[in-house]
Amino acid sequence: MKEKNKRIFLSPPHMGGEERGFVKEAFDSNWIAPLGPQVDAFEKELSEYVGAKGACALSSGTAAIHIALGLLGIQQGDVVFCSSLTFVASANPILYMGAEPVFIDSEPSSWNMSPVALKQAIEDFAKIGKLPKAVIVVNLYGQSADYDEIKAICSIYDVPIIEDAAESLGATYKGKASGTLGTFGIYSFNGNKIITTSGGGMLVSNNLEATEKARFLATQARDQAMHYQHSEMGYNYRLSNILAGIGRGQLRILETHIMKKRKVYNYYYKNLADIKGIQFMPEAHFGKATRWLTALTIDPLETNINANQIINALEKENIEARPVWKPLHLQPLFINHAYYPHSKNRSVSEDLFNKGICLPSGSDLSIKDQDRVIKCIKNILNVNED
Numbered sequence: 001m002k003e004k005n006k007r008i009f010l011s012p013p014h015m016g017g018e019e020r021g022f023v024k025e026a027f028d029s030n031w032i033a034p035l036g037p038q039v040d041a042f043e044k045e046l047s048e049y050v051g052a053k054g055a056c057a058l059s060s061g062t063a064a065i066h067i068a069l070g071l072l073g074i075q076q077g078d079v080v081f082c083s084s085l086t087f088v089a090s091a092n093p094i095l096y097m098g099a100e101p102v103f104i105d106s107e108p109s110s111w112n113m114s115p116v117a118l119k120q121a122i123e124d125f126a127k128i129g130k131l132p133k134a135v136i137v138v139n140l141y142g143q144s145a146d147y148d149e150i151k152a153i154c155s156i157y158d159v160p161i162i163e164d165a166a167e168s169l170g171a172t173y174k175g176k177a178s179g180t181l182g183t184f185g186i187y188s189f190n191g192n193k194i195i196t197t198s199g200g201g202m203l204v205s206n207n208l209e210a211t212e213k214a215r216f217l218a219t220q221a222r223d224q225a226m227h228y229q230h231s232e233m234g235y236n237y238r239l240s241n242i243l244a245g246i247g248r249g250q251l252r253i254l255e256t257h258i259m260k261k262r263k264v265y266n267y268y269y270k271n272l273a274d275i276k277g278i279q280f281m282p283e284a285h286f287g288k289a290t291r292w293l294t295a296l297t298i299d300p301l302e303t304n305i306n307a308n309q310i311i312n313a314l315e316k317e318n319i320e321a322r323p324v325w326k327p328l329h330l331q332p333l334f335i336n337h338a339y340y341p342h343s344k345n346r347s348v349s350e351d352l353f354n355k356g357i358c359l360p361s362g363s364d365l366s367i368k369d370q371d372r373v374i375k376c377i378k379n380i381l382n383v384n385e386d
């Protein structure tokens with residue numbers, strides 16, 4: 001009974017085995033303080049993995065977005081565009097800066113920022129002389145947005161891109177690593193991400209001066225002087241040496257995690273894709289997704305069952321599933337900010353929110369547990385097992 005009803009989590013941490021060794025190194029050398037050799041090595045190893053020149057390890061992905069906005073000189077009253085279909089952490093740092101977020105819809109082929117909506121928004125804001133100072137482009141559920149299209153629009157107006165790759169470490173866009181396509185890229189190592197340090201983040205860029213400046217800002221902006229002197233406002237945002245040790249171990253199994261997550265997706269697909277009304281999140285032609293989370297939509301007009309009913313049915317079986325992110329333009333927090341839909345009569349992100357479900361996608365999910373999820377979904381949809 002206990003084993004049978006063991007909770008299946010959405011995307012639990014999954015250690016590889018080498019983490020302890022690096023943490024032990026940190027303990028043995030008494031580098032318990034923030035910063036230290038594990039942090040330096042983690043930055044070097046991650047930047048080599050993604051092919052970015054510089055990296056700065058931080059206490060969270062949110063902190064990395066905040067620092068990136070600071071490096072781009074965002075000030076009070078500035079406009080910053082952001083994908084709407086995402087976790088609130090993508091846009092909160094815009095508010096930290098006193099800037100004004102404007103939300104951009106998704107497009108159907110990747111669920112990420114719609115170049116059509118972006119173009120409309122940027123043209124409108126150019127007309128009133130309020131060009132955005134940055135565009136935060138989110139790569140949802142392990143898949144890249146369409147950067148060539150997005151960059152082409154942004155470069156006309158010389159607007160820099162921050163790539164929120166918190167959910168897409170290890171994914172690629174036309175062969176390049178997700179997170180390395182904008183002026184800045186950010187990753188998260190929060191507990192549910194594809195690799196975790198229990199909490200942490202990273203800012204990457206090919207601009208070494210900028211990543212150096214990030215280091216400065218994230219350690220209270222202390223000037224080069226013997227005494228404690230400060231000319232700028234800084235933050236206490238660096239990653240601890242202990243946590244960086246976990247990160248180094250996790251980085252060594254990232255490729256395995258990607259393989260396993262894609263396997264999890266394929267197995268769901270094989271078992272559920274034929275059901276009328278179910279559609280899986282597509283993998284856009286321009287990249288390779290990690291399938292950090294397997295996401296699908298369910299059309300209640302075809303199945304008579306909606307996404308929430310499925311999530312509740314799974315919960316009854318002690319299985320954790322989640323709706324797709326509630327778009328930020330629908331959040332009470334952002335209710336007064338502008339939103340640009342994919343087309344006049346079509347808000348893709350709202351549609352995905354109404355119909356979307358994220359299924360348990362742990363990199364250590366067993367076939368037996370996955371069968372439990374599939375069986376439960378088939379039961380509630382009244383699909384007979386063959």
Ligand SMILES: *Cc1c(COP(=O)(O)O)cnc(C)c1O
Nearest residue numbers: 060061062087089090166188190
């Ligand atoms: C997790 C996440 C973040 C924030 O990362 P933290 O490390 O939790 O601060 C930002 N953006 C997206 C899209 C995320 O999923």
